[in-house]
Amino acid sequence: MPYNNREKKIGSYMFDKFSLKLSSEDKVHKEEQILKLRERYRDYQDPWGFNIDTVIEALNLTFPIYKKYFKIRIFGIENLEDKPYIFASNHTGQIPIDGMMITTAIAMEMDKPRVLHSMVDSFLAGFPFLGSLSAQTGSILGDRGNCKWLLDKGESILVFPEGMKGITKSSHEFYDTRQFSNGFFRIALGQKTPIVPITVVGAEEMFPLVFHAKKLGKVLGLPTLPLTANILPLPSPIDIYIGKPYELPDHMSVDAQDKEIRVHVQKIEKQINEQLKNGLEKRRPFFDSVRKPLQDFLFKKGRS
Amino acid sequence: MSEKITKNKILIIGIAGGLAQITSRIILQNNPDAEIYGVDNRDVPEVELKGLTCIKMKFSRGNFEKLFREHEFDVVYHLARISHSNIGPQDLRKRLELSVMGTSRILDLSLRFGIKKLIVLSTFHVYGALSDNSIFLDENAPLRASVKHAELRDVVEMDQICTNWMWKNQEQVETVVLRPCNIIGSQISNTMSKYLTSHFAIRPLDYNPVFQFIHEFDMATVLARSLDELKTGTYNVATDEFISLGDALKIVGVKGIPFPVSVAKPLNSLLKKGNLDIPDYLIEYLKNSCLISNKSLKSFLGEDFNRFNIKQALNLLKI
Numbered sequence: 001m002p003y004n005n006r007e008k009k010i011g012s013y014m015f016d017k018f019s020l021k022l023s024s025e026d027k028v029h030k031e032e033q034i035l036k037l038r039e040r041y042r043d044y045q046d047p048w049g050f051n052i053d054t055v056i057e058a059l060n061l062t063f064p065i066y067k068k069y070f071k072i073r074i075f076g077i078e079n080l081e082d083k084p085y086i087f088a089s090n091h092t093g094q095i096p097i098d099g100m101m102i103t104t105a106i107a108m109e110m111d112k113p114r115v116l117h118s119m120v121d122s123f124l125a126g127f128p129f130l131g132s133l134s135a136q137t138g139s140i141l142g143d144r145g146n147c148k149w150l151l152d153k154g155e156s157i158l159v160f161p162e163g164m165k166g167i168t169k170s171s172h173e174f175y176d177t178r179q180f181s182n183g184f185f186r187i188a189l190g191q192k193t194p195i196v197p198i199t200v201v202g203a204e205e206m207f208p209l210v211f212h213a214k215k216l217g218k219v220l221g222l223p224t225l226p227l228t229a230n231i232l233p234l235p236s237p238i239d240i241y242i243g244k245p246y247e248l249p250d251h252m253s254v255d256a257q258d259k260e261i262r263v264h265v266q267k268i269e270k271q272i273n274e275q276l277k278n279g280l281e282k283r284r285p286f287f288d289s290v291r292k293p294l295q296d297f298l299f300k301k302g303r304s
Numbered sequence: 305m306s307e308k309i310t311k312n313k314i315l316i317i318g319i320a321g322g323l324a325q326i327t328s329r330i331i332l333q334n335n336p337d338a339e340i341y342g343v344d345n346r347d348v349p350e351v352e353l354k355g356l357t358c359i360k361m362k363f364s365r366g367n368f369e370k371l372f373r374e375h376e377f378d379v380v381y382h383l384a385r386i387s388h389s390n391i392g393p394q395d396l397r398k399r400l401e402l403s404v405m406g407t408s409r410i411l412d413l414s415l416r417f418g419i420k421k422l423i424v425l426s427t428f429h430v431y432g433a434l435s436d437n438s439i440f441l442d443e444n445a446p447l448r449a450s451v452k453h454a455e456l457r458d459v460v461e462m463d464q465i466c467t468n469w470m471w472k473n474q475e476q477v478e479t480v481v482l483r484p485c486n487i488i489g490s491q492i493s494n495t496m497s498k499y500l501t502s503h504f505a506i507r508p509l510d511y512n513p514v515f516q517f518i519h520e521f522d523m524a525t526v527l528a529r530s531l532d533e534l535k536t537g538t539y540n541v542a543t544d545e546f547i548s549l550g551d552a553l554k555i556v557g558v559k560g561i562p563f564p565v566s567v568a569k570p571l572n573s574l575l576k577k578g579n580l581d582i583p584d585y586l587i588e589y590l591k592n593s594c595l596i597s598n599k600s601l602k603s604f605l606g607e608d609f610n611r612f613n614i615k616q617a618l619n620l621l622k623i
Contacts (some may be wrong), residue, residue, distance in 0.1 A: 047439045047440070047593065048593070049548040049593075122436035125436070126435025126436075126591070128564060128566040129510045132512045135512070136512070141438075143438045143439075145439055
């Protein structure tokens with residue numbers, strides 16, 4: 001469902017307030033990428049209601065956030081070719097902004113841009129408004145049949161092998177990756193699709209103080225209930241590391257035993273953790289990037 | 305492929321429905337020697353068609369026994385599943401009696417009176433519209449319709465009775481159970497056709513599920529071809545195409561009432577008083593998609609078994 005004018009006005013006000021206006025160079029780049037996406041997805045239709053117009057509306061909103069709010073740096077984009085991949089990423093932050101930013105990166109940074117299809121939980125897929133909006137922008141229920149359909153059509157998918165556990169971490173558990181599930185590796189084996197390990201650094205600090213009231217969440221029928229000090233995510237600078245595609249073993253069956261699969265999943269997990277360790281050493285100081293936008297917001301008045 | 309056996313004497317249960325009418329015409333076109341007996345407990349249409357006799361009768365064990373005894377039928381079409389439109393959950397007992405107990409009797413009689421082929425019309429609703437549905441469910445997918453809506457129990461139970469019976473008696477009776485997607489058309493009066501042509505249709509604001517539609521003529525053709533071309537088994541019936549509900553409503557030209565479906569269920573009980581209701585279970589189908597695979601059907605009927613594509617089928621609703 002395309003955004004209406006009122007939402008556009010609110011969006012433009014917020015962009016102005018948070019200094020999210022793109023430079024003319026970025027604007028031109030965005031338009032070029034959007035043209036390429038329109039061309040690629042002109043005749044594409046999927047059974048979840050994908051709509052390229054909604055994708056573009058969403059990119060118009062997320063790209064300024066990507067560029068100016070989270071000041072995303074991307075490393076290793078040269079590792080990617082124009083072919084289907086299963087992107088496997090660590091899961092950080094309390095809301096799946098990491099997924100949104102990876103998707104924006106693939107759409108905006110690749111020479112031949114793609115819409116990355118994120119796998120979402122059934123809770124989000126069935127949620128009013130959000131479920132429909134995410135389906136229109138290419139996010140679908142994380143189900144093997146769904147993944148197979150997309151990969152058969154030459155599309156790439158984004159999975160978070162940590163699952164919900166990945167984004168339900170309290171402050172003291174930040175950057176502590178949870179055990180990866182084996183499902184995504186079996187899908188990759190079945191479809192013979194290489195896996196690209198992705199690491200997101202900096203997204204945990206969007207909500208620096210978090211406590212998960214899991215028991216209360218259960219009572220309310222929610223997967224979890226994060227209690228945070230801030231409602232909006234803070235502009236923590238985010239780095240996205242794209243690793244080299246993981247070569248799948250030649251003769252491994254999709255029905256191989258868990259222990260055989262586990263060896264490979266652990267290698268991918270290790271690669272993501274190494275990227276995470278390096279990324280944490282090289283990350284930009286967080287509070288420098290928080291101070292200026294906060295000052296702008298609080299003290300600059302009468303901005304046009 | 306089933307062997308070619310004489311299938312001239314055909315019983316169609318539920319002849320008052322639009323789909324049964326079209327099916328009987330197609331069968332008679334393909335086989336002018338066929339003799340069709342159509343029965344229904346509703347008023348039957350007065351049709352003057354050589355080979356078709358329509359009878360209104362009460363659906364009782366005695367009447368069915370008499371019918372099977374007097375006519376030596378080769379084939380039975382069971383198209384008399386009671387519709388859920390305009391019927392609320394309070395009528396579950398009535399529907400269980402007609403759909404489940406009635407079907408059970410028809411199965412017994414088919415075995416007793418040496419029916420060669422039995423074709424049962426079930427529905428894709430048996431799979432249920434749930435947010436964690438995979439896409440293109442095949443015939444082995446679990447039947448979860450009653451997980452959220454107990455009133456769909458009759459639909460699931462009828463399907464399960466037929467499929468269990470089908471495998472148990474496959475040596476005696478060749479049985480085909482069809483689970484079609486939404487059948488639409490101007491002659492058929494089912495919930496979806498009514499919904500798509502109603503000015504009071506709720507247009508979901510918060511959801512936009514994807515649907516499969518098949519035109520009534522194409523469905524009737526599948527029913528007619530089942531006679532000779534489908535062997536014992538369960539088959540989903542759908543074309544390859546799908547469309548979002550929003551786009552489907554645009555094609556049929558129904559603006560509908562924009563409304564968040566999340567709050568429709570509590571409101572529906574109020575609307576019932578004004579007779580503007582839609583069945584509770586349909587609300588679930590306005591939220592979540594339930595798409596079925598047609599692989600199995602196409603392996604028997606070929607790739608191009610349908611005449612109308614999805615846009616044509618929707619456009620024909622306007623006529």
